[in-house]
Amino acid sequence: MRQLIPAPLLGTIADVVSSQETHASLDSLFMYAGAPGDPPEGSKHVKAQEWLRQVNKDSSVEPLLVAGRIIEKYMEAVPDYWNQDALKQSVERLETALTRSELQYVKGGKITGLLAAPSQTLEKLLTAFDFAAVNEEFNRALAKVESEPREAVSAASNILESFCKVYITENELTAPSKQDLKAVWSVVRKDLGFDPSVVQDQDLQTILSGLLATVEGIGALRTHASSAHGAGTKIYKLEPRHARLAIHAAHTVTLFALETWQKRKQAVGITS
Numbered sequence: 001m002r003q004l005i006p007a008p009l010l011g012t013i014a015d016v017v018s019s020q021e022t023h024a025s026l027d028s029l030f031m032y033a034g035a036p037g038d039p040p041e042g043s044k045h046v047k048a049q050e051w052l053r054q055v056n057k058d059s060s061v062e063p064l065l066v067a068g069r070i071i072e073k074y075m076e077a078v079p080d081y082w083n084q085d086a087l088k089q090s091v092e093r094l095e096t097a098l099t100r101s102e103l104q105y106v107k108g109g110k111i112t113g114l115l116a117a118p119s120q121t122l123e124k125l126l127t128a129f130d131f132a133a134v135n136e137e138f139n140r141a142l143a144k145v146e147s148e149p150r151e152a153v154s155a156a157s158n159i160l161e162s163f164c165k166v167y168i169t170e171n172e173l174t175a176p177s178k179q180d181l182k183a184v185w186s187v188v189r190k191d192l193g194f195d196p197s198v199v200q201d202q203d204l205q206t207i208l209s210g211l212l213a214t215v216e217g218i219g220a221l222r223t224h225a226s227s228a229h230g231a232g233t234k235i236y237k238l239e240p241r242h243a244r245l246a247i248h249a250a251h252t253v254t255l256f257a258l259e260t261w262q263k264r265k266q267a268v269g270i271t272s
Contacts (some may be wrong), residue, residue, distance in 0.1 A: 004056045005063045012097035013070060014052060016090045018044035020074075033069035036061055064103070064111040069233035072109035112151060129262050131255065134159075138251045142244065156243075156250040157181055157222035160215070163254050164188045167261060181219035189215075192260050211256070214249045221246055 005013075017026055027039045030051050036058040040050035073092050079227055098104055103111050141155035144207045164184035168175050176183035189195075189212065196212070199205045221242075 002059070002062060003064050005052055005067045006101035006103070008100045009067065009094075009097045009103065010049070010052045010056075012093050013067060014045055014048035016068065016074065016093060017048050020086070020090060023047070029070060029073070032064045034061055035066055035070075061068075065109075068105065068111040069109045071105065071111075075105045076107065096182050112154070129258065131258070132255065134258065135251075138247060138254075145240045145243045145247070149238050149240050152243040153218075153238065153246045154222055157218050158246040160185070160218065160250045160254050163257060167191075167257070181222070184215060185215050185219075188257065192257060192264075194257075211253055215253055217249050218246050218253075 021029060021044065021253065023044060026044055026048060030048075032038070035051050035055050037051070037054050038055070040047045042050065051065070055061060055063050071094055074094060075088065077087055077091075094105070098111070099162050137159050138156065141152050141159065144152040144155065161184060162182045164181070164187070165175075165179070167173075167188050168184060171191060173187055176187055194208060194212065196205045196209045199208055
């Protein structure tokens, strides 16, 4: 779904680029970002604002993609080549505007919804075993299913990934060199004893085997079809029903792991 650059972000980008760029470098920056049309007339600030409005109006471009490319040079700037104070102030202003618009910058010139990354709040809730709060996080992902299924898949995967990272930290386990879902889940499932080969009941063994495969599927779907990664050679036609499946699956796995962790803590007399 095509998403416009929100007014607070649009205004902040215009302020930042007009204060940091010359007319020539501003034109070059917008052209690099894929902004449509010729450079508007007027001062740098007027030019930047009007050009960003044109981006929102032109249906042939993705506004947030253009905006992400424009702010990339600030968000990923090499400090040695910038005035430290000016760069810090610009980045802080952009981050504030993004947050107000419920967006975030992702390395590589991308702007996504806040659901694309695990939050500190969620980590605290997971550690405190607040099941209602975890359910709420997944409900937030479900709210994105119809309008933005790719972001919803990314959110679901990140909620599960966030749980794994909290678990590893809280239990002082050795973190894997890679921090993707597959790697952190492998550490967690081994520590929690999710090994089908040691489960005597055949039915539970089958379910547990499916659960392990489910996590791999969620991580793979996020990599290949979600908003968290660029499109590859294979195009996924991700539909809301697919996103719903991934969210519900991630929800089930997270709660099962969370309940297992809680039972283990209670067994050794640790209060959560």
